[in-house]
Amino acid sequence: MLAPPPAHVRPEPPSTTDSGTTLARGLKQRHLSMIALGGAIGAGLFVGSGVGIRAAGPSVIVAYVLAGGLVLLVMRMLAEMSAANPATGSFSVHAAKALGPWAGLTAGWLYWSLLVVSVAAEAIGAADIMTGWLPGIPGWVWMTAFMAVFTGSNLAAVRRFGDLEFWFAGLKITAICVFLLLGALAVSGLLPGAEAPGTRHLTGHGGFLPNGWHGLALGLVAAVFAYGGLETVTIAAAESADPVKAVGRAARTVVWRICLFYIGSMAVIVTLLPWNSTSAHTSPYAGTLVRMGIPGAGHIMNAVVLVALLSAMNANIYGSSRMLYALVERGDAPRALGRVRRGVPRNAVLASAAFGFAAVVLSVLWPDTVFPFLLNTVGATILIVWLLIALSQLRLRRHREQHGESEPVVRMWLFPHLTRLTVFAIGAVLAVMVLEPDSRTQVLCTGGWAALLILCGLLKRRAGPETEPARRRETGRIS
Template structure:
C-alpha cells in the first residue's frame, strides 16, 4: 500500500449534467450526481430499516411497554451522534465522512480503524440483507432456491452502483418513498385505533400498557435488553453524510438532513413503539415474530402479513443498495488517503467502480460463508461487527471534540451546523456509548459480540498505528467538494 494520493482523473461531464468536484479526502473527482430530492428522501427513509420492522419484536418481548423508553433513550444518543457528525460533515464534506474527520482530528490510525471497521460492517450487512430478502422471495416462490435470488439482487445493485451515483439515488428515492408511506399509514391507523375512531375498534386506553406486570414487566434487566436491541436498529444513518459529499450542494444537504433528524427519530421509531404496545398486548406471541403485522392483524387489515413482507423486502433491498454504495465510497476514500490497496482507487465517469465491485464481492462471499459455514465463519463475521456501530460512534464523538475547537480557531465560518451545548453534550454522548458497551457485558450473546468487535478494533488500530509510524501522511487537498460547487 502506498500513502500517496490517487492521481486526479480528468473531469468529465455527467449524464445528468452535474459537475464533478474533488473529494475532500483525495482530490480525485467523484460525480455530484445526487439531487437534493435524492438526499432529502435518503435522509427521511434512511432512518427506516429492516431492523425496525423485524428486530423490534425481540426488544418488545424483553422490555414490554418500557420499550418506548428504550427507543427514546437510544434515539437521543443517535440524535447527538448525528448532530456531531453533521457539524463535521457540513464543515468538511467528504466521501469518507467520519473516517476523514477521525484522521484529521485524532490521527491516521483512527481514520484507518474507523473506516475499515465501517466497511466490514456494511459488507457483512449486505450479506445479511441479501439472505433476508431471498427468504421472503422463496416464501412467495417455493420452487426457487435462495442462492438464485441472492445472485439476482447482488447483480442488480452492484450494476446500478457501477453505472452512476444517480442510479443509487433513484433506487433509494423510491425505496424510501415506499417505506415512508408504509410507516405513515401504520402510524395513522394506529393513532385512530388508540383514539377509538377506527371502525370496528375500541379505544384500548392504558390496558395494554399496564397489564401483566405493568409498564416494566421484566424490571430494569428487561429494559436494558430492550435498550441494546433498539440501539442497533439505528445503524446505517451515517450513510447520508457519505452521500452528501456527492450531492449538488454538500454543506446545505448535510445541514438539512441533520436538522430533521429529531422529528424523524421521534416519529418513526418512538411513535411506532407507542402504537404497538398500546394497541396490542406486549406479550402476545405474534408481537415477537412481527410487531407491525400483529397490529395490522389486530385491526383486521386484509393481507397484513403480505403487505408487511413487501415493505420489509423494500427495506432490505434499500439497505443492500445503501450498504454497497456506502462501503464503496468508504473504501475509495481510504485508498485515496493511502490506507488501502491502490488498485481500488480508480474512478471512471465519477464512480469508484473497482471499490463497488470489491465491496459487492466481499458481501457475496459472506453470503456463501452463510451457506458453507453458518455456525462458524459467518457467525464469526456477524459477531465481529456486532458492536461496530458503537465503535464508530465513539470515534465520531472523539473527533468532534478536537475538530470543533480547531474550526473555532481557524475557520469559524464553516460551522454552519453546531453541536448543542458543546462540549457537555459531546461528553454525554461519549459516556452513553461507553455505558452501552459495558451493558453488553451483561448478556451472553452481546458479550460475545463485544469481544469479537473489540478484537477486530484492536487489530485494526495496531495496523493503523504501525502504518502511521512507518509511512508519511499523504497530502490533503485544501478544497472540499463544497468549495468547488
C-alpha cells in the same frame, strides 16, 4: 490520548484518483432527503423491534426515546464536521484529521466491514421471503439475482442510485405513515372492527416496566442498533451539488422525523398488543395489523420488509464503496480500488460487492459457524463509530475555538457538555452489552477486530515515517 492542537487545519483535498477524475456530484436534495429518511428504516425496525419489546415490555417506548436522543446528538456532531468539511469518507476523514491516521483507518475499515456483511445478511433475508412466495426457486438464485441487480445499479451513474433509493425510501416511509395513521385510529376507537384497548396493555401484564430497569437497559441496547444507518447521508452528501446545505438540512429535519417514526411505531404496537404475546416478539408490525383487522397483514408486511431489505442492500453497497474509495485516498487501501470511471469508483463498488457475494456463499456453506462469526465481528461496530465521531468532534471544535476560526455552519448544542454526555452514554451501552451473556460475544469480537485495525494503523505509521507529511497533507490532519 489526543495530540496537542496545531496551528491550522488544512482543507480536505478534492476527491481524486491517480487518473485525475473525480466522483460525480449527481445527487440532488430530494435524493439526500429520502436517503436520510430511508437509511434508518430497515428490517431492523419492522422485524428487529420485537427484541426490544421482549426485553423492555411497554417501556420500550422510553428506550426508543433515549436511543433517539443519543442518535440525535451523534448526528448533530457529525453534521457539524461534515458541513465544515464535506468528504466522501465522512466520519473516517474527520477521525483521521482529529485523532490521527490510525483512527481514520479503523473507522473506515470497521464501517466498510459492517456494510458488506450487512449486504449479505439482507440478501439472505430477502431470499427467504421470495422462497416463501415461490418455493420452487432456490434461495441462492434470489441472492445472486439481488446482488447482481444492486451491483449494477451502483456501477451506473450516482444519480441512478439516488433515483432507485428515492423510490425505495418513499415506499418504506409511506408504509410507516399508513401504519401510524391506522394505529392512531385504532387506539382512539375510530377504526371500524378494531376495539380500542385503552391503557390495559401498557399497565397490565406486569406493568409498564415488567422486567424492571434491567429490561429497560436491554431494550435501550436494541433500540440503539435500530437507529443505525443515518450516517450514510453524510457520505452521500459529498456527491451533491451543495454538500454544506445538504448536511445542514438533514441535521435539522431528518433525525427528528426518524425518531417520530420509531417512537410512534413502538407506542402503537405496545398499546394495541400485549407486550408478552408471541406476535409482539416475532412480527410486531404484522401482529398489530392483524389486531386492527387488516386482511392479508402477513403478506403486506412481508412485502414491506422485502422493500426495506432491498433498499438497505442498495444503500450499503453504495456506502461501502465510497468508504473504500476514501480509504484509498488516504493510502489505507490498495490504490487500484480508487480508480474512477464516469464519476463512479467502479473498482471500489466491485470489491465491496464481491465481499458481499463471498459472504452469501459463506452463509450457504457454513450457516451455523462462519457467517454468525462475521455477524458477531461487526455487531457492535456502530457504537465504536459513534464513539470516534464524538471524540473527533470534541477535538476539532476545540481546535476551532483555540485558533479563532469562524463558527461552523451547523453547531453542536451545549458544547462540550453534550458531547461528553454522548461519550459517557455510548460507554454505558457498551458496558451493558459486556455484562449480558447474549451480547458479550459481539462486543468482544468487534473489539478484537477494532484492536487489530488500530494495531495495523499504528504499525503502518511506524513502518513509513517518511510518508507522514504527505499523509497529513492528504487528510488535513491536525497535530
